[in-house]
Amino acid sequence: MCNEALQCGVPCLVSPHVGAGGELVRDQDNGYVCALDEQVWVDAARGLLEHPAHWEAMSRQARQSVRRDALADAAARFAAAVDHLLRAPARQEAVQ
Numbered sequence: 553m554c555n556e557a558l559q560c561g562v563p564c565l566v567s568p569h570v571g572a573g574g575e576l577v578r579d580q581d582n583g584y585v586c587a588l589d590e591q592v593w594v595d596a597a598r599g600l601l602e603h604p605a606h607w608e609a610m611s612r613q614a615r616q617s618v619r620r621d622a623l624a625d626a627a628a629r630f631a632a633a634v635d636h637l638l639r640a641p642a643r644q645e646a647v648q
Contacts, residue, residue, distance in 0.1 A: 554577055554583075555572075555576065555619075556626050558583070558618045561611040561614050561615045562614060563582055563610035563614050564582070564583035564614070565593060565596050565597060566584070566585055566586070567586060567587075568586075569588075578617070581613050581617070582613040582617045
């Protein structure tokens, strides 16, 4: 999800316990890697929402930090998964 959000220019707030934390989402660059503390998350979100220039700078970094084709690739993989499920024998029996 972070790939797609970043490609759309959305700075991400993630926990250090997710795979994207620290690698894809770089703290204070294209988002925030936040400790599991409610106030830390509130402060990070508030900082982005109340300061449009800060959001815009992180948004620019977000778009630059991911592959250009990440969104199209994710959509193609999702469509392939749906196609696979529709062709599965158990699914076909349930539809009949």
